[in-house]
Amino acid sequence: MKPQRSEPTRLHGAEAPEATQRRAFTGGSVPVAVYGLGKMGLPLAAVYAAVSGNVTGVDIDEDVARAVDAGECPVEGEPGLPETVRRLVADGSLSATTDATASAAAASVHVVIVPTLVEDDQPDLSTLEAAVRSVGAGLDAGDTVVIESTVPPRTCRDRVGPWLEAESGLELGEFGLAFCPERTMSGRALRDIRGSHPKVVGGADDESARVAELIYGEITDAEVITVDDCTTAECVKVFEGLYRDVNIGLANELATLSGEFGVDVTEAIEVANTQPFCDIHDPGPGVGGHCIPYYPYFVISEFESATPLLQTARHVNEYMPEYTVDQAVDALSDQGRDLGDSTAAVFGLTYRPGVDETRASPGVDVAELLADRADSVYAVDPVCTSSPPSGVERVSLDEIGARELDLAVIATAHDEFVEIPWEAFDDLVVVDARRQLDADAVPHPVSRLGDGSDER
Incomplete structure (x- = not known):
């Protein structure tokens, strides 16, 4: 009582x-x-x-x-x-x-x-x-x-x-x-x-x-x-998200330049961050969740002054799923294959490892883009309970090893993906957009975001 x-x-x-x-x-x-x-x-x-x-x-x-x-x-x-x-x-x-x-x-x-x-x-x-x-x-x-x-x-x-x-x-x-x-x-x-x-x-x-x-x-x-006052406190919360969106946008833009640099951009970022005043985030296939992708619009849309930096960061981060798919196209082409004839699997639909949330998730965007361009697409996610995008078939971790894949894209770094027996797949191309895997331990060509593999 x-x-x-x-x-x-x-x-x-x-x-x-x-x-x-x-x-x-x-x-x-x-x-x-x-x-x-x-x-x-x-x-x-x-x-x-x-x-x-x-x-x-x-x-x-x-x-x-x-x-x-x-x-x-x-x-x-x-x-x-x-x-x-x-x-x-x-x-x-x-x-x-x-x-x-x-x-x-x-x-x-x-x-x-x-x-x-x-x-x-x-x-x-x-x-x-x-x-x-x-x-x-x-x-x-x-x-x-x-x-x-x-x-x-x-x-x-x-x-x-x-x-x-x-x-x-x-x-x-x-x-x-x-x-x-x-x-x-x-x-x-x-x-x-x-x-x-x-x-x-x-x-x-x-x-x-x-x-x-x-x-x-x-x-x-x-x-x-x-x-x-209240407004200062409101700004504190919004500024936290804006900082991360802009910082990630910087990392992502640098990653898209890795081919022209001819270097592994993430290695350069890690070493740059040994300088105390430097704190560049990691690049990835986009920015997801219910916070960071949306907070810039609390400023962009609500106030009259121009916000070119915020808008540019949003443009860069929203472009990253497309860039990831383009990287997959290039990786397949290097092996003499075409995405349109390929069976692809997206590993990770949630925006964060271990969290069942797909709002604005890059993994969902990558799956949708692949569904428009690949012959068939599977989605693998050990924590996601949401339905996959239209044209994408949900497959469990236990089942994916029995499927014939041409392309695997790591979109979310779930811990479970490290244990996948990659040797079970024949003639596979892997695009690791989260740089989760040890490329030397995967018996297939691995293209990692920002690694300079598309050197020009």
């Missing part, structure tokens, strides 16, 4: 000593609602529940809410999360519902971590707006709203604040608003939330920042960095 809760304690504008407020938060008298129970939201709700003992998770998906409320974990691939959710639901610290308005009316801290999608290179804030307006409908004076969703800079100032004011009839200052960006990775979310990286908080005013710092001082064991 879930414990009965007394009148909620509100932290924003509270006159009690800060130590008393911290005890209230960790003692369960500050009810929390977490809106969004996806891959990042459910781990966050679980950590909040473990610390505060009084969390309601909210999700529009009835199956998700029902599963969590029953102690089940609909998010896969997160070590420790299923047993954590089961324990927290059993002891009454965590519950779940689809009723956002009722949850907002009961909570005094509201944490929004719903996705920000990009459609036609434009950020789509409709999901965020729906969640925020639901919060606003139940908002009381003294409540605090925390946005963890990644958003374009100025979203809290120009959109979230006005949405909350319009729905609640309150003015900012009567309630708190802070932006505290999610800084986690799939497959390690619980660990990241509890302290792998410093937590960034930015408030719409000083009191909002104070409350956010208080809350996250309990949530994380890492340093809490308080910045000037």
Whole structure:
């Protein structure tokens, strides 16, 4: 049976000593609602529940809410999360519902971590707006709203604040608003939330920042960095993704020049990185996931100033799947063969090893391009549960050895691929776009991204 809760304690504008407020938060008298129970939201709700003992998770998906409320974990691939959710639901610290308005009316801290999608290179804030307006409908004076969703800079100032004011009839200052960006990775979310990286908080005013710092001082064991305002915190999160996209774009562009250089570009990058100020990323067949490929559009599409560097990096990274297929064409041609007459296999559809996520994945793009040009195409991925692209046949690791292949493309460096008995294939050409394999140990021609094998 879930414990009965007394009148909620509100932290924003509270006159009690800060130590008393911290005890209230960790003692369960500050009810929390977490809106969004996806891959990042459910781990966050679980950590909040473990610390505060009084969390309601909210999700529009009835199956998700029902599963969590029953102690089940609909998010896969997160070590420790299923047993954590089961324990927290059993002891009454965590519950779940689809009723956002009722949850907002009961909570005094509201944490929004719903996705920000990009459609036609434009950020789509409709999901965020729906969640925020639901919060606003139940908002009381003294409540605090925390946005963890990644958003374009100025979203809290120009959109979230006005949405909350319009729905609640309150003015900012009567309630708190802070932006505290999610800084986690799939497959390690619980660990990241509890302290792998410093937590960034930015408030719409000083009191909002104070409350956010208080809350996250309990949530994380890492340093809490308080910045000037919500917009600065929003920029921090977006800049992290922009840095990686631009850096990877540099590495990828250098890789496309390896043939003209006549050198192994990755070797040169590795040695260049021995200089302390140099940190060039590794090249690859593209950039995938729900973050890095999209964040540039939070700036490119939202602001008037020209952004040629961001746009160029995006162009380079979006071109890499095509470059990988062109490399396959050249590798086959070197053996006197044609892609149009070949049977190809793409090893890896997920964007990251060991993570079941195919959003913007280069492996999917490579498979689609090969399906348009090769005679037949297989896809092999030990963790992916999504269907392969049209024209591509899914084959298990155990089955692929029995297929007659002309071409193998390593698009994702799953650990399982190192153990593939490559000698079982006859007359195979391998394109290792992740540079995972030891070319000397594979008894077939191996072309690795950026190795200078297409020297001109």
